[in-house]
Amino acid sequence: MADIKKGILAVLKELLLKQKTRKFHSAVILAAGNGVRFGDENGKHFVLVNDVPVVVRSVRAFEESPLIDEIIVVTREEDIGACEQLFREAKFTKVKSVIAGGADRQASAKNGFDAINPHADFVSIHDAARCLITPSVIADVANEAYKHGAAVAAEKAVDTVKRADDKGFITETMDRDYVWLAKTPQTFMADMYRAAVYTAEKDGIRATDDCALAERLGFKIKLVDCGWENIKITYPDDRARAEHILKQREDKEEV
Numbered sequence: 001m002a003d004i005k006k007g008i009l010a011v012l013k014e015l016l017l018k019q020k021t022r023k024f025h026s027a028v029i030l031a032a033g034n035g036v037r038f039g040d041e042n043g044k045h046f047v048l049v050n051d052v053p054v055v056v057r058s059v060r061a062f063e064e065s066p067l068i069d070e071i072i073v074v075t076r077e078e079d080i081g082a083c084e085q086l087f088r089e090a091k092f093t094k095v096k097s098v099i100a101g102g103a104d105r106q107a108s109a110k111n112g113f114d115a116i117n118p119h120a121d122f123v124s125i126h127d128a129a130r131c132l133i134t135p136s137v138i139a140d141v142a143n144e145a146y147k148h149g150a151a152v153a154a155e156k157a158v159d160t161v162k163r164a165d166d167k168g169f170i171t172e173t174m175d176r177d178y179v180w181l182a183k184t185p186q187t188f189m190a191d192m193y194r195a196a197v198y199t200a201e202k203d204g205i206r207a208t209d210d211c212a213l214a215e216r217l218g219f220k221i222k223l224v225d226c227g228w229e230n231i232k233i234t235y236p237d238d239r240a241r242a243e244h245i246l247k248q249r250e251d252k253e254e255v
Contacts, residue, residue: 025068029071
């Protein structure tokens, strides 16, 4: 495995150096969750935040980003038609296709990745539930990925973080100066992500985070501080939080 990792790293470093000035950049938006924790069987991707569906808000940010060339949306099979209709009404032009997700997040991300342009240089994986994402954050993460091969939107921890054992007792107090909360988008060289996803599948590895798949192959991923506003719609109260953040943004624009 060590030799394989070294070989993959060497090839990808060479590819990174040869990258074209203008990269073809694909985005995969994951909207295949069942909304159980939110308490809405229709799926939280259809929940309205200031009268706009969560999935539309997320896709719009990538639609408006000048760095993104195409968008693949992954959702539940029964929601494909409804999503396509929403995107037509929003007049999105970059949505290449809306496809069905897999058994879990990792499988859904792989489905989306398999649907991107085979010649794409970079891919961003984003959870639709993080619907307050902005073109600015997308660009910040992408530009770091262009430099380093991979980057992830993140937030520095402000609380003291404890590591626990399987019985709930503290085993370590971690230095929060080095603790980050990983978010999305997570952006990778397409060949790096391909190697990470297919190697994980071959090895039977499951993860809830795309970076974890790349990390296990020894790839370095740059953390990009995107602040605290890039929240995820998970529980009912999160909608009110999101609308409050949007109101704050509007107030700042008016000043």
